[in-house]
Amino acid sequence: MIERYHILLHEFHQETSKELQLFSIIAQSFFQPFSLIDNLLVILTALTSGTGLGFNRAMLFLAGGDKLRGEIWLGPASAEEAASIWRVLSTPGIGYLEIIEHNRSLLRGDAGTLTKRIKKTAYPLGTVNPLVPALAAFSRDIVLVRDARHEPLVDPAFLEMIDADEFLCMPLLAEQSVLGEIILDNAITKLPIKSRDIELASICGLIAGNYIYTSNLQRRIVDMKRVAAMGEMAMFVTHQLRNPIVTIGGFADQLLDPKVPETKKKRNLQIIRDEIRGMEKILLRLGQFLRVDIKQQVPVDVRDLFKLVTEAVRPKTADASITIKSEVEEGLSAILCDPVHVGEALRNLIDNALDALGPGGELNLRAYRDSGGWAVLSVQDNGRGIPNAVKGKIFDAFVSTKKHGMGLGLPYVKRVVDGCGGRIDVESEEGKGTTFRLYFRAKPQEREIPG
Amino acid sequence: MKKKILLVEDEQNLCLLYKEELKEAGYNVTAVLDADSALERIKKNTYDLIVTDIRMPGKNGIDLITQIMALRKDIPIIINTAYQSYKHDFMTWAADAYVVKSSSLAELKAKIKELVG
DSSP: OOOOOOOOGGGSOTTSOHHHHHHHHHHHHTTSOOOHHHHHHHHHHHHHSTTSSOOSEEEEEEEETTEEEEEEEESOSSHHHHHHHHHHHTSTTOOHHHHHHHHHHHHHTHHHHHHHHHHTOEEESSOSSOOBTHHHHHHTSOEEEOSGGGOTTBOHHHHHHHOOSOEEEEEEEETTEEEEEEEEEOTTTOOOOOHHHHHHHHHHHHHHHHHHHHHHHHHHHHHHHHHHHHHHHHHHHHHHHHHHHHHHHHHHHHHTSTTOOHHHHHHHHHHHHHHHHHHHHHHHHHHHHHTOOOOOOEEEEHHHHHHHHHHHHHHHHHHTTOEEEEEEOTTOOEEEEOHHHHHHHHHHHHHHHHHHOOTTOEEEEEEEEOTTSEEEEEEEEOSSOOOGGGGGGTTSTTOOOSTTOOSOHHHHHHHHHHHTTOEEEEEEETTTEEEEEEEEEEOOOOOOOOO | OOOEEEEEOSSHHHHHHHHHHHHHTTOEEEEESSHHHHHHHHHHSOOSEEEEOSOOSSSOHHHHHHHHHHHOTTSOEEEEESOSGGGGSGGGGGSSEEEEOOSSTHHHHHHHHHHHO
């Protein structure tokens, strides 16, 4: 027997403790595409949601450089406001989305002014004898401060800001590093902070620390990928431009020699101009590739598309005595795409096919619906096929087997098809030929109106 | 006697530039645009030095060096390329010098002088 459960807050058993429910809210929020601060806001909310874990207010500091910097200060400014907020938050069945929304509005309202106050504050982490609040982060201990006004280890400016006698400082730690600190108090209800409160808060602190750590890692991965892609492009462009630059520089040097005859001067200038034109072409192609931006998708008649691209290559195919055939399945009229980019993508595939075909070669364009409901455009040739060595890399930018190839043709095709919400695949065998298949959404068939 | 250099460079204009500049510097230069033509020449003639690019259509410079090693072990070879990265390629150890292309041909000329005088 199999039983299935979806983990949703309102389905929790009545006896499930409030604390567990709140932890579930936190856990679920991490699966949402919210920002770091939004998700930390959920944790602060769990800590301060009145009847929940029970603190009145929560401050969040994040470690940046060698300082703790104020980020959010969540909580009511007065007892009246507290009562109204807690009424809302104790409504049965309230979900994490509502809580976040509520707190976003809170941040814009009065609590926003609290946050504004904390935003300006920063406490150094590297000092020899740190005062509270930096002390907790520095020592990596949870620090409970009682009778704060008589405690010399509390920073006086911080005390003035928080204006509470008792508060809990909880460092956010992960992997040996200090990532921030949460400070909790009961400034409104004046209830004492108990050991159970500290236990629950410490679990929230662990979750928050690990969450910050993971999202920092994720951000670093994204950054690294971006840097790697940029590095690859920079290296490629450097190499593409080095040959023409060396040529231009060398022939320009010759021009500076006063003994150079007029005919050679003219020749050198022509070479220099040609090389510059070549460099312009490189930059143009690179620019085109980087600017693929598909916004509008319209129904496009496949027959028109095929006709347009085959006519454009007609002179080339006739010269090389290559046969080009196209076939569109009955009933498939239009695909949804950007006609300009898809036309250009087909041109790219056909140009590649023509390069791979010898005299007497055959090129087949087909359009049909597959069993999954996709409209498929296929470009098939019986040419030399893709060498095994580059098969896995054909859609990577800057991989080319041609002399002046930029390696941007197939990556461009892929970007276009992806941009239209479709996909591309390829089948190729050395010596036998290659088939590219482009999958698009078909235009929904119109129902025939009877009579 | 002028020293004989075989130059392999697939970019036509660049090939012309090197040829002119090295002739000007007093060498007898044969320039070819690909590795296969270079091998043909090597089989039929003797050269004092080979200057080759690495990235070329068809057979690349590394393959060329490997084949030259099998034919004439004693000919000095200079790799002249737009790429820094091939310096770490296993087969480039077989070359006598590695020059990254620059619009000033001073380094290339200096290496040639060092190897053949």
